[in-house]
Amino acid sequence: MIKELLLQKIITLLDQRIELVRIAIESAKESRDNETKSSVGDKYETGRTLMQMEVEKNRIQLNKTENLKHELLQIDTSKKSTIVEFGSIVKTTQNNYFISSALGKIEINNEIYYCISLASPIGKLLHTKQVGDQFSFQGKVNLINEVY
Template sequence: MTKDKLYTKIMALIDERIESAKMAIALAKESRDNETKSSVGDKYETGRTLMQQEVEKNRVQLHKAERLKTELENIDLKKRFGKVEFGSLVSDGKNLYFIATALGKIEVDGKSCFCISLASPIGKALHNKCVGDKISFMGKTIEIIEIN
């Protein structure tokens, strides 16, 4: 698995999140705006309020995804890393870790990579470590074999 392919897959996933949030906002706005006045009184306003809350919730999700995309666009894929930091791809011989954002396990070309943030427990443990360094995480010893 190359860092370029992994990055392309991650950006595609984030683009999907952005489009999904935009679509959800549009649908919630349409539902809110199509809500008809009811003779029951408060039912009309309650429905509109719920739809507006749905719009706001999806706007927050959209903002998070767009901010994440902007962060990831700042990664220099050609940079050679001497230590684990934001944008590095780390191998311990068994697992790959992409230090960027918490997206979980991503499959590319039949191989798995854990996309983690520096704020995660394992991200904190790996941060600023070099090839050959060992960390203890969840009762296991992890030795850094390669950093890209």
């Protein structure tokens, strides 16, 4: 259930991010297309070029966010993990982690979960560990209490 709630919240955040990026793309396109030709031709071309660069930057961001959403939608929230892998929730003596993507801190039912990727420093330490394993991060020894 927690995994489903976390995933729903993340997908909602990503949908909001996707909408904002789409709005930014449309705004940049509109600015580019409405740029009036001034008496100085170079200024006109520079403005259009800058707006086109903004459109491209936002398209890249949109593509990355949509790919991330697609990847996260592959998580089977009913799967029970015994080892830490993509889609696992890990509860340690220090923190709770959702192994998904580097999206930061999310609160569910008054508990904090850190959404991290397997490529992150702590994600690398946790990968393939199981309940009862220990790991050291930033000088603190942590015990894995739950994996699911």
